[in-house]
Amino acid sequence: MKFKTLCSVAVVTAITAGALAPIAANAETESKTLLGKGEVTYEEDNDKNLPGDPENPDGTKVDPEENPGITINPDGGPITIDVVSNLVFPNQKIGVSPEATKTNANPVTLTLTDGTTVTRGNYVQWTDKRSGNDHKYQIKAAMTQQFTNGSNKLENATISYANGFLNSNMPAANWPSSRPEAFTLGEDGQAKLVYDNNKSDSTGAKGLGTFYAEFGTSAADTTNTLGETATGLAGDSVELVVPAGQSIVKGKYVANITWSIEYTPAPAAPEA
Template structure:
């Protein structure tokens, strides 16, 4: 038994010597350092409209008069036209609501879906300085014969900002109620804030929907005084200009 203990002790000493010898043989012979790099450039590709209630879904609005998107890494991708429809002439003050916008059903191109009217902004500049979106009304609603709808007033309500589910940027602030002031034949009305992104906010794509799928049908109003003269079969129009500036100031 004593002989076995001696043999085992000798084996441990031998194994330890072999391991130490292996470590010594694996000593570092030298090293080099390499680098990794990446460069980011502005993305000037246009951004398609997205669903204002679920911006992960690209959509195709069906309005034939939809505006063209602006160019550049800071862009207005879409803004709804406001259609208040055909209304009966009244001597009383009346409030009408803009129809919901319509998009092609992503699941069935032959079908359309109602969506709240919306405006969409994308910031791909990489400066993180923020931006501001405003809207201003041109001249008052008028017919081609320059018959003005005196005192008519547009209100945009229930502004709600949304972005794609993977966007980690700070959220812009949306104005909850905007009353437009029309200009005249030479000067547009006062610009009203729609969305404001402070520094480190608003990167990526953001929608501002006026209401949602439920409240959108009552979120943009046109109030017309009863005393305002209305021409039979006259189609009254006005222009809204959406202005995007490259800082929130």
């Protein structure tokens, strides 16, 4: 009898310990919560866009006060042509050649904000910082005044641009998938396509940011942010052609080239 009793006690003890364990494990933890909020409001940026270096867009900026070789847009806005370089061609001799006169524009010298100077190809800089997901546009140029000196004109002179080089400090996903076009401007004033971001694959954020179209670069091995190599040099990429057989009066001749960014405005927001 004593043996059976001891065994019975041992069994009862084991059962009791096992039965208590799940009760502790299944105890519920209570929690009280309160919802807080974070808030941020985005506005379109209408400030002016500062001039940058077309071959080093993430580096030292161009000094807006010390660069007569470029024209800087004085106006701000969410989509703008920011900067264009002014074409300067070498002095020419009045001659009697039966051939057209051809000469290349000088590279442009840029003074940076740290006082250093760099030589670059002639270029145009633009920015699209519009709200929303539509960043399609086209960059165009037109000769809106032929080379003139008072009442004198270089009849049928043309300017040709080649070796287009695209650059930006934006992430790769923002880059459109093409290079600047080669094009020729004439005195008919017809606008020519410089850069096309209106293609079917120009969706979402493609085209958002500041971009540069440079025509010829400072060195043959120049690469852009994506690692693409330039196709020509600055001094060989913008050509003036003046047909032969015309009388030319000595003096400085000046042409006007109008650059534009064309886009479809977004629909107006509904009134509150």
